[in-house]
Amino acid sequence: MKEISFITSNKNKLLEVSQILCNSVPLINKDLDLPEYQGASVEEIATQKCITARNHVQGPVLIEDTALCFDGLNNLPGPYIKWFLGSLGLTGLNTLLHGFNNNKAHAVCTFAYSPDSNTDPVIFQGKTYGNIVQPRGDTAFGWDPIFQPDEGGGKT
Numbered sequence: 001m002k003e004i005s006f007i008t009s010n011k012n013k014l015l016e017v018s019q020i021l022c023n024s025v026p027l028i029n030k031d032l033d034l035p036e037y038q039g040a041s042v043e044e045i046a047t048q049k050c051i052t053a054r055n056h057v058q059g060p061v062l063i064e065d066t067a068l069c070f071d072g073l074n075n076l077p078g079p080y081i082k083w084f085l086g087s088l089g090l091t092g093l094n095t096l097l098h099g100f101n102n103n104k105a106h107a108v109c110t111f112a113y114s115p116d117s118n119t120d121p122v123i124f125q126g127k128t129y130g131n132i133v134q135p136r137g138d139t140a141f142g143w144d145p146i147f148q149p150d151e152g153g154g155k156t
């Protein structure tokens, strides 16, 4: 099977994707923080990110874009979660929801894969529903400490 270049600057993302694929797909990582379009849907952002990624490597390319959508904020921060998290921190993200009386949120993982530069990227997407809570638990990866998935047995 041909190797796929998974382009990400995020070590934790690379680790998770490698663990999930469990060597079933040969991945090579290129550590690049690709620009992300604004004002677009998560699917458009992932598509554009994948097209940009193709300029950096030969052969099949895979990228992923993560969004964290707060129901009370009409799905913001969504794809801008990286910048909200960087500016406000975990506690600040939680405080954002004060006054909205709605802690529901969903995480959206959007992968875009392109086998070659002549083929439009294909999108794969998964959503996990849950609630925004006070930070607790493992702080190793991004917004994990404030997201309690509905199917996580009460853990963040």
Ligand SMILES: O=c1nc[nH]c2c1ncn2[C@H]1C[C@H](O)[C@@H](COP(=O)(O)OP(=O)(O)OP(=O)(O)O)O1
Residues within 6 Å of the ligand: 007, 008, 009, 010, 013, 032, 033, 034, 036, 064, 065, 066, 067, 081, 082, 083, 085, 141, 142, 143, 144
């Ligand atoms: O499973 C996750 N659990 C907790 N936090 C997560 C997860 N997955 C991404 N994250 C964080 C990282 C970043 O603060 C933001 C998404 O940003 P996002 O643009 O997709 O990733 P990134 O810029 O870190 O790496 P990349 O070079 O692949 O674009 O959410």
